[in-house]
Amino acid sequence: MEIAEILDFTVPLSSITLERVVLAILVAIIGWIVVKVLTSTFTTALSRASNLPGLVVEFLARFFSVLLYVILALIVLAALGVDISSMVLGLSAVIGLILGFGLQDSINNLAAGVWLAAFRPIDKDEFVEVKGISGKVVSVGILATELLKPDNTYITIPNSLVWGNPVINSSRMETRRVEVKVGVAYDSDLDTAIRVATDLAAAHEKVLPSPKPAVVVTELGDSSVVLALRAWTKTSDVGGVQGDLNRGILRAFREAGIEIPFPQLDVHLTGAE
Template identity: 55%
Template sequence: MVNLNQALPYVGVTPFQLISALAILIVGYVIARAVVGAFKRALRKTKLPPLVVEFLGRFLAIGLYLIVLIVALGAVGISVSPVILGLSAVVGLILGFGLQDTLTNLAAGVWLAALRPVDIGEVVEVAGKTGKVNNIGLMGTELLMPDNKLITIPNKLVWGSVITNYTRMPTRRVDVDIGVAYGTDLDRAIKLAMDLMRGHPKVLNEPEPSVVITALADSSINLQLRAWAKTEDYWAVKGDLTRGIYELYTREGIEIPFPQLDVHLKNE
């Protein structure tokens, strides 16, 4: 009959200790899974985004599995103090060197998921790139570029950059710049531009469109048409107004100058 308290040869561990360690691993794993599942279900009832819930759940699972492993090692007679010290040293080295950028990206990913300065489907400019947000992951944010290229920007660059969100607001102001020649009847030029904007079906009445003089340039008086439109109509309105003001001024005899350089040759 096998003596459960007699140490096995070459191992120095009793069968009872092995059985206890195995039972701890199995029961601990089941309990850890149940605790993590309950933790996630509780978080899902809050207003936290799913990304944050999954992120916190994974960290809790790793911590619980490490605790179960340490308890199992203690059950077979292994001193856990050196193990804990060793793990602490390894984790410290990893955090200090290998995973420094990784943890920074993870932390930035949590903030992005929690505060949502950008969201999936929005068009944003971040880290010098402009595109539609395709996905926000734990490590990086995917942008779909206008030419259908998919790029991934590390979350630390997204969180650490100025973010311009082009589609978050329901309306946008459409600015169209155009120059008229010196000597032009500005009142007439402004009235024509105002009539053009007010006659466009996608230009909003509120806020009211306007025309402002932006500069007295070298070759022209620069005007800017400012019209408000729904965000989804922005590019259609901008294209229509840009073409429309050019054709209108040409038809009405208002000169749209271009930069010129007069060169005078002096004969000695």
Template identity: 50%
Template sequence: MVAWDEPLPYIGVTPFQLVSALIILIVGYIVAKIIVSIFKKSMKKSKLSPIVVEFLARFLAILLYIIVIIVALGAVGVSVSPLILGLSAVIGLILGFGLQDTITNLAAGVWIASLRPIDIGEVVEVSGQVGSVTGIGLMSTVLHTVDNRMITIPNRLVWGSIIVNYTRLPIRRVDVDIGVAYGTDLDRAIKIAMDVMKSHPLVLDDPAPSVAITALADSSINLQLRPWAKTEDYWTVKGDITKAIYEAYGREGIEIPFPQLDVHIKGTE
């Protein structure tokens, strides 16, 4: 007959302690799986991306398994206090040194996925790089540039820099700069520019287009044409208006000067 309270030879652990530890491991594993499953279902209702939910679920599962193992070791008489202190020290060293950048990137990735300052398919400027967002991962964000380059930016640099999102809003103002010669009838030049913008089918009536005098430069009076267009029509409108204003000024005899320098030589007597 087995004595449940008598320590077993060589290991010094009673059968009751072994059975208790085994039950703790089995029940703890089942409970951990249930908790992780509930956590994943609740997180899927949020706006977090699936990859972020999966990462958080795995992190929670590892944490719960460690707790179950520590409790099971305590059931067989092992002193868990030194173990907890040791694990805390190791985790602290890992987080403080080896995984500092990794943890920073992971945290930034969670914030990006949660707050969504950028999203897949949007054209953005991040850390001085401009491109279409093709991927937002836990560690990095990927941009696809117009000249067919793939740029991978660590998430800590994305979250820590100014983000310019060019396509999030439905309309954009198109700025077209052009210079006219000194002596030009500015009212006439502005009227021609307004007619060019208003005649374009993709230029919006509201907000209304406008023309601003931006500078009295060395060789020209600089104008800026400011039509508004749907975001997806931005580059089409910019190209068309630039071409149209150049042709219109040419037909109307309005000079578009190039940079020049006048040199006056005084004769000596």
């Protein structure tokens, strides 16, 4: 049997010849390579030729890649001899029906992803909180945002939830305020307590001199007067400064003779006559 006869062999239950199958496979392989190259080139060019943040570049690259794969699939079908025009019309009807019943959320997530990429309430590697979930932003995809929690737990959140809810961004600003609350006994010298706490913060090498550290009375509690030590530091130093001040204020108050009382409850019993 000659090669031409083999290539003219028709796949059972169809009008597709073996020649078209081979051609479609070659188109798929070459197209896959072309898509990879184009996506990589597009990402590199977009990164170099614009000031867009990495998160936006990644989102656009993913979207561009999906679009190219859809085009490749249509080209492969055309190579097989499938009528693309009728298929597009049929797919449009099916997609319209599916959208009417079950893909509203996907469309909302897609639109939210576009808004997130455009307005950037969050960015890659920033630490954010969304609906009580905190973590570092790994990526914003076409439909979902991915966070990595401090305990190395990977969280995927639909984009519509990110865009439709308040987002607490702990990394966006260069500086942040640290607050340490401590209770002192009612008979303590408040002026001394405030001075000791203020001096402690001012002496810390990573506490910024401006705005100056401050200590305020925030509450007259049941067992103590609650003081809040507030100091400003670089965002990257927040965790370390917070821990240092918590440990330092305990030691400084002990050395100054300032009592940090335990919660107390007075119970009065009245005996029946």
